[in-house]
Amino acid sequence: MSAGESRWDQGRSRWDEPLAPARFAASKVPLILVYFWIIKLLTTAMGEATSDYMVRTINPVIAVLFGFTGFVIAMALQLRAKRYVAWTYWLAVVMVAVFGTQAADVLHIKFHVPYAASTAFYAVVLTVIFIVWYRVEGTLSIHSIRTPRRELFYWATVLATFALGTATGDLTARTLGLGYLASGIWFSVAFALVAVAHWRFGLNPILAFWICYVLTRPVGASFADYVAFPHAVGSLGVGHGPVALFLTFLIVILVGYLQVTRIDVEAPEQAAVPLAPARHRRGPQQPGGPQSGYPPQSGYPQAGYPPASRPTPPPPGPPRSSMPPRPAPRRSGPPPVPPRPPREPRLASDRPRSDQWQPDGQWPPDDQRPSRDQRRSRRPWDTEDEAERTAEGFFAWDE
Numbered sequence: 052m053s054a055g056e057s058r059w060d061q062g063r064s065r066w067d068e069p070l071a072p073a074r075f076a077a078s079k080v081p082l083i084l085v086y087f088w089i090i091k092l093l094t095t096a097m098g099e100a101t102s103d104y105m106v107r108t109i110n111p112v113i114a115v116l117f118g119f120t121g122f123v124i125a126m127a128l129q130l131r132a133k134r135y136v137a138w139t140y141w142l143a144v145v146m147v148a149v150f151g152t153q154a155a156d157v158l159h160i161k162f163h164v165p166y167a168a169s170t171a172f173y174a175v176v177l178t179v180i181f182i183v184w185y186r187v188e189g190t191l192s193i194h195s196i197r198t199p200r201r202e203l204f205y206w207a208t209v210l211a212t213f214a215l216g217t218a219t220g221d222l223t224a225r226t227l228g229l230g231y232l233a234s235g236i237w238f239s240v241a242f243a244l245v246a247v248a249h250w251r252f253g254l255n256p257i258l259a260f261w262i263c264y265v266l267t268r269p270v271g272a273s274f275a276d277y278v279a280f281p282h283a284v285g286s287l288g289v290g291h292g293p294v295a296l297f298l299t300f301l302i303v304i305l306v307g308y309l310q311v312t313r314i315d316v317e318a319p320e321q322a323a324v325p326l327a328p329a330r331h332r333r334g335p336q337q338p339g340g341p342q343s344g345y346p347p348q349s350g351y352p353q354a355g356y357p358p359a360s361r362p363t364p365p366p367p368g369p370p371r372s373s374m375p376p377r378p379a380p381r382r383s384g385p386p387p388v389p390p391r392p393p394r395e396p397r398l399a400s401d402r403p404r405s406d407q408w409q410p411d412g413q414w415p416p417d418d419q420r421p422s423r424d425q426r427r428s429r430r431p432w433d434t435e436d437e438a439e440r441t442a443e444g445f446f447a448w449d450e
Contacts, residue, residue: 077134079196080205081315083260088267090141090305095216095271097298098148100279102156104291105149111160115153122150126206130199135317137310144209145302151213152272159221166222173215177265180208191257212261216268224273230285235273242266 081087105114125146128139155173158164164172184204185191196205223234242263249259279294280286309315 096275099272100295102152155217220269231277
């Protein structure tokens with residue numbers, strides 16, 4: 052550990068980059084496309100209108116219990132899924148929008164907490180979640196949501212952003228007296244400025260994402276309240292029920308389109324989840340692995356691999372000529388049979404007769420064998436017949 056470096060910094064990457072290979076290959080969140088932001092704005096507006104409608108039509112306590120029950124069911128479906136599924140993900144977002152709005156309104160209506168205090172409270176809660184998330188996982192990237200623990204941090208952050216956005220929108224509209232329409236316009240301008248800062252001026256993508264994610268809540272809620280609230284407060288007076296029903300219809304159409312087309316599902320090659328390092332001692336090692344001895348290939352240190360220079364190679368061994376000969380490998384089974392030496396082909400005339408055959412079954416000595424001239428001047432044998440001549444011609448295959 053170098054000077055000035057804490058144990059938290061070892062193996063950590065930049066706060067906006069994934070820390071290390073996650074356990075699951077499939078992502079639990081959608082790709083950030085234009086459909087994501089459209090549906091996100093619709094869910095914030097729908098959650099605001101639905102929460103206000105439930106609180107004003109039934110008992111507020113029962114309404115909060117219904118919202119909490121729906122939130123628990125939706126989160127159970129989302130957490131049990133192995134990968135991103137459009138309808139389960141957006142159902143969880145919708146129920147977070149409804150319950151997050153109720154959580155923010157309860158502090159003001161039931162406990163008479165001012166909007167300024169509730170806004171500061173939820174801002175502190177969101178900051179604490181971000182700090183703990185980063186200290187534990189080493190990243191705040193939405194593309195790293197591949198483990199149950201990171202997903203729990205993600206949904207805790209989403210719930211806090213909905214509550215913070217609701218309290219902030221009510222603060223600007225009611226406490227500051229801007230009204231719902233002016234608040235919606237101001238927050239929309241702030242949303243656009245952050246998007247332009249990321250697109251044109253290189254604002255950190257993770258920072259820009261979470262700022263825009265928080266701002267979508269007051270944008271959608273302010274415009275929903277402007278359309279739903281009566282004329283007495285400077286709104287259009289459409290009603291919370293019709294607004295919630297219409298927004299739900301739009302959300303169902305868009306989510307159904309994503310469910311069928313799957314255009315926001317991460318491709319398999321984008322998952323890129325490397326295998327865990329092997330525990331055995333032998334076998335090939337990947338570059339940058341714990342046993343390879345080389346630093347990681349990426350520009351940032353990874354978990355367990357601090358940046359280091361390339362190690363010096365080991366000294367060369369003795370030359371091959373001075374090394375003792377390697378012993379022959381042992382073989383199983385009977386010993387190999389040595390090859391038989393080549394045998395010179397013999398003529399039929401070289402075959403010994405009865406008078407030339409030795410008692411021990413061996414050929415006569417070389418000085419008693421017929422010479423090459425004698426082989427050419429053969430005379431017919433006294434006791435052979437025509438069949439034996441035919442056999443003699445058959446065996447003399449080398450003439």
